[in-house]
Amino acid sequence: MTATAVESRSRTGSGSASRSRRRGVSPLILAFVLVPFVIEAIWVFWPALQGFWLALTSWDGLSAPRFIGFGNFGDMVSDPIFRTALKNTAIWLVLFGGLSVIGGFGMALLLQRERRGVGIYRAALFTPVVFSLVVTALIWRVFYQPDGLVDTVFRTVGLGNFVRPWLADPDTALYAVIVPALWRQIGYVMVLYLAGLKAVDPALYEAAKVDGASAWQRTRYVTIPQLKGVNSVVLSVIVIDSLRSFDIVWSMTKGGPYHSSELLSTYMYSTAFQSTQLGYASALAVVIFVLALAVILGYLIRAFREES
Amino acid sequence: MTGLAADRRTFLKGLGLLGAATLVPGCATSTKSPGSGSAATGELSLQSNLSSEQAKAAMEKLVAAYNKTGGSQVKLNTVAAEIFRTQLPTYLTSANPPDVYTWYAGSVADSYAKKDLLLDVTSVWDSMGNYSKAMQTLSTSSAGQKIFVPTSYYWWGMFYRKSNFAKWGVTPPKTWDEFVAVCKKIQGKGIPPIGIGLGDTPWVASAWFDYLNIRINGAPFHRQLLAGEGDFTDPKVKAVFTKWREVLPYFDPKGKSFPFQEATSALLAGKTGMFLIGTFFADSAPKDALDDIDFFQFPIIDPAVPVAEEAPTDGYFASKKVKDPEGTKKFLAWLATPEAQNIYVQSSSGTAIPANPDGKSADTALVKKGKAMIEGAAEITQFFNRDSSDALQPTADAALTKFLDKPDQIDQILKDWQAAAQKVFKA
Numbered sequence: 008m009t010a011t012a013v014e015s016r017s018r019t020g021s022g023s024a025s026r027s028r029r030r031g032v033s034p035l036i037l038a039f040v041l042v043p044f045v046i047e048a049i050w051v052f053w054p055a056l057q058g059f060w061l062a063l064t065s066w067d068g069l070s071a072p073r074f075i076g077f078g079n080f081g082d083m084v085s086d087p088i089f090r091t092a093l094k095n096t097a098i099w100l101v102l103f104g105g106l107s108v109i110g111g112f113g114m115a116l117l118l119q120r121e122r123r124g125v126g127i128y129r130a131a132l133f134t135p136v137v138f139s140l141v142v143t144a145l146i147w148r149v150f151y152q153p154d155g156l157v158d159t160v161f162r163t164v165g166l167g168n169f170v171r172p173w174l175a176d177p178d179t180a181l182y183a184v185i186v187p188a189l190w191r192q193i194g195y196v197m198v199l200y201l202a203g204l205k206a207v208d209p210a211l212y213e214a215a216k217v218d219g220a221s222a223w224q225r226t227r228y229v230t231i232p233q234l235k236g237v238n239s240v241v242l243s244v245i246v247i248d249s250l251r252s253f254d255i256v257w258s259m260t261k262g263g264p265y266h267s268s269e270l271l272s273t274y275m276y277s278t279a280f281q282s283t284q285l286g287y288a289s290a291l292a293v294v295i296f297v298l299a300l301a302v303i304l305g306y307l308i309r310a311f312r313e314e315s
Numbered sequence: 316m317t318g319l320a321a322d323r324r325t326f327l328k329g330l331g332l333l334g335a336a337t338l339v340p341g342c343a344t345s346t347k348s349p350g351s352g353s354a355a356t357g358e359l360s361l362q363s364n365l366s367s368e369q370a371k372a373a374m375e376k377l378v379a380a381y382n383k384t385g386g387s388q389v390k391l392n393t394v395a396a397e398i399f400r401t402q403l404p405t406y407l408t409s410a411n412p413p414d415v416y417t418w419y420a421g422s423v424a425d426s427y428a429k430k431d432l433l434l435d436v437t438s439v440w441d442s443m444g445n446y447s448k449a450m451q452t453l454s455t456s457s458a459g460q461k462i463f464v465p466t467s468y469y470w471w472g473m474f475y476r477k478s479n480f481a482k483w484g485v486t487p488p489k490t491w492d493e494f495v496a497v498c499k500k501i502q503g504k505g506i507p508p509i510g511i512g513l514g515d516t517p518w519v520a521s522a523w524f525d526y527l528n529i530r531i532n533g534a535p536f537h538r539q540l541l542a543g544e545g546d547f548t549d550p551k552v553k554a555v556f557t558k559w560r561e562v563l564p565y566f567d568p569k570g571k572s573f574p575f576q577e578a579t580s581a582l583l584a585g586k587t588g589m590f591l592i593g594t595f596f597a598d599s600a601p602k603d604a605l606d607d608i609d610f611f612q613f614p615i616i617d618p619a620v621p622v623a624e625e626a627p628t629d630g631y632f633a634s635k636k637v638k639d640p641e642g643t644k645k646f647l648a649w650l651a652t653p654e655a656q657n658i659y660v661q662s663s664s665g666t667a668i669p670a671n672p673d674g675k676s677a678d679t680a681l682v683k684k685g686k687a688m689i690e691g692a693a694e695i696t697q698f699f700n701r702d703s704s705d706a707l708q709p710t711a712d713a714a715l716t717k718f719l720d721k722p723d724q725i726d727q728i729l730k731d732w733q734a735a736a737q738k739v740f741k742a
Contacts, residue, residue: 065741067706068405069404069407069432082738087731088735152573153569153572153573172569173572175513175571264716265714265716265717266713277709280401281401281705281706281708282709284738
């Protein structure tokens with residue numbers, strides 16, 4: 008009875024909604040979802056789950072992993088290199104993240120107005136983004152080498168006392184690496200803010216001007232609130248980029264000298280592939296994952312709360 | 316309508332196949348049964364980490380020469396040294412590993428033998444009667460099997476430019492006191508006496524630790540310490556650093572910033588006086604400058620300690636899972652012959668010495684002197700990572716570079732080093 012009713016309905020062509028309800032999701036759409044999901048599951052989810060399991064083992068990559076429970080995490084508490092790496096990652100997040108937002112926003116404000124030649128400046132600031140970070144690191148290493156450009160500049164301006172082995176001095180190595188990372192990131196953040204500024208309705212500025220708002224007041228009360236959407240994009244980009252920063256540190260200092268510029272990411276890599284303590288390295292990876300999740304979730308929860 | 320449906324079916328089938336195809340590489344290593352692969356075609360794979368231009372060309376010549384002898388055909392696969400090092404455990408533990416590998420003798424090879432991953436090549440050694448006792452010991456696993464075929468070695472020494480020494484009026488020192496005197500004299504000329512390159516290559520500092528330890532405490536103590544049977548907080552280890560401190564003021568302060576290749580340039584340019592390094596530094600030196608290069612043995616500190624020298628030995632080992640054990644052994648036996656080693660030594664940079672006593676090393680005064688020094692030594696050590704493990708090397712890098720920077724903190728440094736080493740031995 009029902010079957011004939013449905014059949015007759017479909018024969019009369021009474022709409023695709025009822026047909027899809029009868030036959031479920033089209034196999035084509037199902038395939039488009041399931042095939043990538045299976046591939047993702049095999050190459051992303053499964054190794055990630057394995058990583059969690061390995062974090063609970065002691066493994067040298069040769070013998071079978073030995074289950075040790077939370078032993079690796081216990082070791083971390085008393086590991087001075089881990090503490091240095093954690094501290095450096097926090098410094099990196101604040102300095103690299105903070106300065107690239109301030110720098111990128113400043114540059115965007117400076118270069119937002121269309122005047123002659125402004126394109127050249129924008130392009131110049133964006134150019135470092137195009138280079139691979141490994142190449143950037145190579146160039147900056149030449150700058151930092153003894154009697155290199157940085158030393159020469161300091162000597163020329165009479166600050167010869169400041170000259171030091173920038174990348175080989177534990178007090179300066181981390182900061183010396185942040186500079187080229189910023190040099191690159193500022194251009195990227197600038198482009199994001201430029202796009203945001205372009206989207207601000209000029210009528211708002213006109214209205215503010217008519218009300219007698221100064222340039223600072225216009226920035227403070229019109230521009231910044233209007234950039235809320237861009238801010239969330241910039242923040243996620245910055246947090247993710249900070250926590251995954253690896254290449255520039257590895258190519259400039261390899262976390263040295265004696266672990267002074269170690270980030271969690273470089274420590275994880277060297278523990279895994281140089282010291283072949285793959286269980287401990289997996290535990291470090293779990294810590295990085297939890298940190299990233301905490302920062303991003305924290306932000307998302309706040310954002311949702313504000314919205315509601 | 317039907318056409319469209321059929322198209323969709325073909326499309327889905329294709330998609331399914333694509334999905335399946337992407338799974339294949341993951342399974343490839345496990346589905347191939349032993350004996351089904353290269354043995355049938357009589358092909359051996361040789362995984363090589365000799366990726367520098369000269370060494371790679373020499374390896375190609377070597378393989379071409381073997382392939383002409385009519386045995387199994389060998390296929391050379393050159394991998395960048397750093398990738399090779401990190402991948403080696405994966406190669407050896409995979410289900411279908413490459414057959415033969417370039418690697419190092421001693422503890423670093425034995426660590427794989429202990430996991431039962433290496434082919435027993437004792438029968439190959441039966442045809443290698445003329446090899447020295449030291450080479451035999453280096454190639455024997457802790458279980459007493461031969462697991463390694465040595466083909467060449469090189470030496471470490473204190474290298475300097477003859478013309479510069481003449482100009483500064485100094486002669487090569489033999490004892491520690493003479494060495495300190497030479498340092499003082501060179502420093503008096505405004506030149507940093509001792510060059511070093513720790514920028515990208517912090518492991519170079521391990522040579523100083525190795526030499527001071529074997530000169531002060533002797534090679535057996537050194538080996539035990541590196542095998543985890545000793546303690547880095549031992550007062551005997553601290554004595555090494557006390558001695559080292561005496562010459563710290565003579566190290567080139569800029570050496571912290573650049574790799575050993577640039578330290579080589581600094582030495583050749585006369586910007587430093589001496590450089591403790593292995594002969595491989597010659598790869599990054601212009602040929603004309605090499606004629607002016609000489610070396611002296613690391614100074615004797617305690618005459619009562621039998622003289623040991625660092626002579627890292629290179630060669631080959633094979634996977635336990637080789638598809639054609641007989642063909643593999645035949646190839647290894649050929650690599651041990653003087654003919655094969657001569658092909659390699661002559662085609663590479665020329666400072667390596669054949670491991671076979673009948674092999675012909677380069678005929679230069681420098682190589683003759685190096686060979687004589689090694690042959691006259693009572694004991695041979697390999698190098699820090701080869702006498703211990705690659706995993707222990709980063710712990711030494713951190714401890715030694717920190718000592719060079721902050722010698723006052725030596726007690727804490729040794730404590731941290733012991734803790735880090737403990738973690739490696741425990742893993």
